[in-house]
Amino acid sequence: MTKATGLDSLEQVAGNGLLHRRLFLQGGAAALAGATLLTARAAPPDVPAWMKTPGAPMRGYGERSPHESQVQRVVNTTPGTTGTGGSRTPLESLEGIITPSSLHFERHHSGVPDIDPAQHQVLIHGLVERPLIFSMDALARYPLVSRIQFLECSGNSGGNNNAEPPQQTAGGIHGLVSCSDWAGVPLAVLLDEAGVKPEGKWLLAEGGDAASMSRSVPMAKAMDDAILALYQNGEKLRPEQGYPVRLFLPGYEGNMNVKWLRRIKVTAEPTMTKDETSKYSDLQPNGRAKLFTFPMEVKSVITSPSGMQTMRGPGLYQISGVAWSGFGRIRRVEISADGGKTFAQAALDGPVLPLALTRFRMPWRWDGNPSVLMSRAVDETGAVQPTRAALIGARGTAYRYHYNAIQSWSVAQAGAVSNVYV
Amino acid sequence: MFERTLVVAAASFAWLVCAAAQEGPKLGVPATPEQIAGWDVSIGPDGAGLPPGSGNAAAGKTVYEAKCVACHGVDGKGQPNDQLVGGQGTLKDAAPVRTLGSYWPYATTVFDYVRRAMPYVAPHSLTPDETYALTAYLLALNGVIAQDAVMDATTLPKVVMPNRDNFDSAYREPKRR
Numbered sequence: 001m002t003k004a005t006g007l008d009s010l011e012q013v014a015g016n017g018l019l020h021r022r023l024f025l026q027g028g029a030a031a032l033a034g035a036t037l038l039t040a041r042a043a044p045p046d047v048p049a050w051m052k053t054p055g056a057p058m059r060g061y062g063e064r065s066p067h068e069s070q071v072q073r074v075v076n077t078t079p080g081t082t083g084t085g086g087s088r089t090p091l092e093s094l095e096g097i098i099t100p101s102s103l104h105f106e107r108h109h110s111g112v113p114d115i116d117p118a119q120h121q122v123l124i125h126g127l128v129e130r131p132l133i134f135s136m137d138a139l140a141r142y143p144l145v146s147r148i149q150f151l152e153c154s155g156n157s158g159g160n161n162n163a164e165p166p167q168q169t170a171g172g173i174h175g176l177v178s179c180s181d182w183a184g185v186p187l188a189v190l191l192d193e194a195g196v197k198p199e200g201k202w203l204l205a206e207g208g209d210a211a212s213m214s215r216s217v218p219m220a221k222a223m224d225d226a227i228l229a230l231y232q233n234g235e236k237l238r239p240e241q242g243y244p245v246r247l248f249l250p251g252y253e254g255n256m257n258v259k260w261l262r263r264i265k266v267t268a269e270p271t272m273t274k275d276e277t278s279k280y281s282d283l284q285p286n287g288r289a290k291l292f293t294f295p296m297e298v299k300s301v302i303t304s305p306s307g308m309q310t311m312r313g314p315g316l317y318q319i320s321g322v323a324w325s326g327f328g329r330i331r332r333v334e335i336s337a338d339g340g341k342t343f344a345q346a347a348l349d350g351p352v353l354p355l356a357l358t359r360f361r362m363p364w365r366w367d368g369n370p371s372v373l374m375s376r377a378v379d380e381t382g383a384v385q386p387t388r389a390a391l392i393g394a395r396g397t398a399y400r401y402h403y404n405a406i407q408s409w410s411v412a413q414a415g416a417v418s419n420v421y422v
Numbered sequence: 423m424f425e426r427t428l429v430v431a432a433a434s435f436a437w438l439v440c441a442a443a444q445e446g447p448k449l450g451v452p453a454t455p456e457q458i459a460g461w462d463v464s465i466g467p468d469g470a471g472l473p474p475g476s477g478n479a480a481a482g483k484t485v486y487e488a489k490c491v492a493c494h495g496v497d498g499k500g501q502p503n504d505q506l507v508g509g510q511g512t513l514k515d516a517a518p519v520r521t522l523g524s525y526w527p528y529a530t531t532v533f534d535y536v537r538r539a540m541p542y543v544a545p546h547s548l549t550p551d552e553t554y555a556l557t558a559y560l561l562a563l564n565g566v567i568a569q570d571a572v573m574d575a576t577t578l579p580k581v582v583m584p585n586r587d588n589f590d591s592a593y594r595e596p597k598r599r
Contacts, residue, residue, distance in 0.1 A: 079502035080493055081542065110539065124450070125458050132450030133457065142446045189446040204464050210545050212538035214464060220596050263461050271466040272528045274535040278520065281589065287514040289525075292593035398518050 014344035083111025088175025129195030251326030295326035314368035325379035339372035469579030475550030482559025523564025
């Protein structure tokens with residue numbers, strides 16, 4: 001086995017400088033070291049101030065470094081309101097697959113309620129043998145399950161329906177997706193305790209916010225993998241994620257994962273609430289609209305490099321991003337650096353979890369010429385992320401929700417990265 | 423003999439695993455009909471649970487102009503928030519106008535949503551009469567019902583919205599495993 005001695009000897013796997021993903025897994029260390037020597041030489045020889053005095057004391061609840069305070073969600077508020085609208089996860093500033101709870105996207109329909117858990121209860125009623133009320137203390141005694149899973153608003157990436165590509169960051173366009181370790185009580189256990197009658201095929205989930213946000217959920221999903229989530233990333237839910245309890249429906253569009261859950265009514269048919277008819281329904285070019293398009297389709301986005309960033313000269317870079325599918329695991333992610341003419345397979349950080357963000361990586365030697373980067377994800381059902389032209393050709397642009405087309409980033413000669421339609 | 427014991431043991435183990443996954447401490451407290459009545463505000467297309475009371479468009483206009491016009495504009499024309507009136511015939515356009523009159527499939531949804539979420543700054547503050555009246559006003563502005571029609575628990579579920587038959591459910595029940 002011969003060691004790579006320079007960038008030129010690395011195996012090119014697709015057009016415009018895409019290199020074999022093995023560079024970051026094995027054997028490529030020498031080449032990488034060569035690339036970083038330039039910056040290492042500038043290190044100061046003196047002892048910095050923070051090494052000359054004891055550091056700060058412990059604290060009861062941690063904070064990030066003040067040097068990272070610029071990493072913020074992108075907040076958009078509905079006119080005339082304070083807490084209605086959304087905030088987007090700054091995907092381009094994050095690594096790995098877990099979204100810090102403080103940066104998890106938000107979508108609220110009437111602000112974030114301040115709920116006293118001692119007063120909050122969950123009612124299960126409707127087509128059940130025994131209508132039941134659960135206190136938060138009672139729910140805490142039930143067996144829990146925990147799983148790392150993504151949550152995505154079905155309106156995510158909708159800006160790319162616009163005639164002109166929105167010039168924003170990766171998070172500004174695609175940041176209505178986040179991924180957390182969610183722990184909670186299987187809803188099936190509580191429904192079994194109440195005793196669902198045979199005609200109970202749906203349920204209405206209602207939130208305890210000022211909008212009483214309500215969605216209908218099929219009983220099959222409720223009995224399969226739905227949980228009443230109490231914890232996110234190890235600690236109790238954040239208020240903006242539904243404290244003290246939210247419905248979590250793995251893979252289903254975010255709006256159905258009702259926060260501040262207060263009531264579950266078992267019904268024979270959907271309730272046809274405002275948020276499942278007038279909103280979160282998909283209008284097609286023929287004037288007909290689809291209701292109940294629940295799972296989020298396969299999707300990916302390159303987060304580095306991405307929109308509004310500037311690359312600092314030619315050389316070796318790592319292309320990195322996230323992929324996910326509401327239908328299961330990501331099978332593979334393919335990258336193109338030549339606007340979709342050729343693709344090569346990216347490395348996936350393992351373990352690759354079902355219904356979770358999956359981190360992909362690929363080495364790229366940028367020669368400094370204008371380039372277009374794309375990522376195309378394939379999930380375990382074989383579903384392939386469509387091109388924008390194919391998606392819009394099939395659905396039109398008034399469809400609004402469930403936009404999952406390939407994102408293209410243009411890299412200009414000077415290094416500026418921007419959103420582009422190909 | 424040994425083989426049979428093994429099969430029985432395996433069967434019991436499977437049952438135990440299954441039971442463990444399904445068993446909770448059963449701490450739910452029975453809810454009384456009075457408690458449920460206080461919580462159960464949702465109204466489906468069949469109108470079940472609609473409260474006593476009634477209202478017409480004239481009464482609704484008064485409520486609208488006092489409590490809704492700031493966000494939804496004069497006569498429901500919109501701005502700064504959602505347009506509530508008009509848009510019929512635009513759903514196939516490149517920029518369709520989705521309003522209660524052009525898009526919403528069920529009139530009961532108007533009552534359900536207004537009662538629990540509107541006015542934005544004071545949800546749960548309208549009386550049943552005010553809610554029926556507002557619903558009547560918005561339906562009449564859209565030409566869905568007559569100006570003098572009275573909305574109540576009987577008449578509201580019978581209203582047929584113009585776009586009702588243009589929705590298709592994409593949900594399919596999973597096959598039994």
